[in-house]
Amino acid sequence: MKISEVRQYFPILDQEVNGHPLVYLDSAATSQKPVQVIEALDRYYREYNSNVHRGVHTLGTRATDQYEGAREKVRRFINASLVEEVIFTRGTTTALNTVAASYGRANLQEGDEIVITYMEHHSNVIPWQQIAKEKKAILKYLPLQKDGTIDLEDARKTITPKTKIVSIAHVSNVLGTINPIKELAAIAHQNGAIMVVDGAQSAPHMKIDVQELDCDFFAFSAHKMCGPTGVGVLYGKKALLEGMEPVEFGGEMIDFVGLQESTWKELPWKFEAGTPIIAGAIGLGAAIDFLNEVGPDEILAYEHRLAAYGMEKLSSVEGLKIYGPEEAEQRAGVITFNLDDVHPHDVATVLDAEGIAVRAGHHCAQPLMNWLNCSATARASFYLYNTEQDIDRLVEGLVKTKEYFTNVF
Known part of the structure; x- marks a missing residue:
């Protein structure tokens, strides 16, 4: 399937919002289906529920057969060794909470180190905070460069023989930064630590090969990659999973129950x-x-083109500041920004009146907001169904937003 043919399969996009054709630029929060x-989904409930x-x-x-067949599809999609x-x-x-509660509880001791970054989603911060408190471990933050990227020399200094767990987002949900997971995993393993990857923002947008990355755990969600809400995946190396205790108990997961x-x-x-x-x-x-029919490599290349086009066009808006890597090749299809002194929520509200959906707030990344020295940002996130025309509409909407607040205030 050519990427130019994709949009026709998303019926939700063929509608008007507030009297304007919908421009959906919030796929980092959840993708359309x-x-x-x-x-x-309909076939399951109608025919073989x-x-x-x-x-x-x-x-x-x-x-x-369908449920376990889906498991095999996931295995191939991320190139896991075993189903x-x-x-x-x-x-x-x-998935991340499971790793922290099961592996972390069993393997961390007082004084051990857990390394994460300032760019992590709260889902990859709070579980480690909690287990660090419980085990009296030390939670360390890997420094970021000014453009929100990771320098491997900083990683080599931060990850030490005391480090037992390194947990980092493959792609930042705010900056769009694509992190060097393979190289970070190598550094972690050289120091005897495991590598945990938050793949929520990478699995939808690029080819994932957990064996090549050599990560020990990889977590992602279906709803950000054209799938339903409420389901996701934890990949883990078999030897590690076998040594871990479950964190939920009841039916389905038992072999024998005695008194x-x-x-x-x-x-x-x-x-x-x-x-x-x-x-x-x-x-x-x-x-x-569906994603395989389009091709993960094609999706990423297309998003790089959209990101490059978007950064060029958005840079023409006076008073607009873009956060994250300057090179489109270093980021996924995410552009986070602020517009002069206009609060991001006000930006999003005016854009919504124009039929343009963006996300505003701290994006469940308050440590990163503090690092950026701001309380909130606006975020436009692209996916395989977006077009350059969508970005043009965004720019037009931002110009109107700026004019509105200039004239009113």
Whole structure:
């Protein structure tokens, strides 16, 4: 499928908002869903809605085949070695919390170090804060360059033999920075630490190969990559997962339950307590089929072109400041900015009146906002269904926003 043909599969984009054709520039928060995913969800509920694994009837077998088939699609999508290394979760947040609560609790000791960066989403900050307090470990922050990138020399100084866990976003949800995960993983491993990757903003936009990255854990969400909400994935190396205890307990994840003791199923099911997210996993499988048809490399190249075009056009708006790397090749399809003294919420409100959807606020990244010396920003995030015309509309909307607040105040 050519990327120029993609937009027709997203019916939600063919509407007007506040009397204007919708321009959706908030895919970093959640992406829109193609008809292929919507139809896959509808088909499950209409034709073979059933619980999985335990039933021997026809609908249960069909549901199980589709659910476990989606797991195999994920395995291929991220190039995991084994299907047992793919665990379905409620999303990136749940996956990162699982690693912190299970691996962190079992392996951290007083004085051990956890290394993250200032650009992390709160989902990759708070779990480490909590486990560091519990285990009396030390939470360290890897410095950033002025443009919001990581210097590997800083990484070599910050990650030490005392470091046990390094957890970093593959792509910043604010700056769009694409981080050198493979090189960081090598530094972590040289010091005896594991590498955890928040892949929420990378899995939708580029080819992921967890074996090449050599990360130990990789987390991502379906809803940011054309899939349903409420489902995501935790990838972990089998040897690590086998040594970890579950953090949720109940049905599905047990082998034998006695009056005082219980034993767990093998991977991956020991981490999937209760009725799993069946429809969500099937929808994620359909989303992966769709993205594969377009091609991850093509998606990233297209977003680089959009980012370059967007940065050029937005730079022409007087009083607008862009945050993050100056080179489009160093960032995914995210441009975060502020406009003079206009609050980002006011910017987003005026743009919404023009039918343009952007995100405003701290983007669940308050440590980064402090590092940027601002309380909030506006963010335009692009995906494979956006066009240069969408960016032109954004620029026009920002010019109107500036004129409005100049004239009113």
